[in-house]
Amino acid sequence: MAKYMLLIYGDAAQWEAMTPGERAAHDAAHRAFAEAAGSRIVGGGELETAPSATTVRGGADGDLITTDGPFLDTKEAVGGFYLIEAGDLDEVLALTALLPEVAAAHSAVEVRPMVFHG
DSSP states (O other), X not given: OEEEEXXXXXXXXXXXXXXXXXXXXXXXXXXXXXXXXXXXXXXEEEOOOGGGOEEEEEOTTSOEEXXXXXXXXXXXXXXXXXXXXXXXXXXXXXXXXXXXXXHSTTEEEEEEEOOOOO
């Protein structure tokens, strides 16, 4: 079985502007995804918005340099993730299609296989 990271991207302003009904439908869709994926979900979670990020780099003198905010300044940011274990990419794509971010105009889901180091 291979592992795949599902990175959920979107416009945080759009997520924050959801009505309570839209939020409930969104959450229900994630519960349906989790039920369909079952034990194939190895991990996952919703992230705080991008401005709460801290970016860490190594300085020329070996010190750590921290910067408030995300590494990239973009409208769309990672809002959450799932780590899925599945037989192949087709299985993962079929599950990914259940996520509400796939159908929303302001978001998308990036699927990446994880490297296996033997």
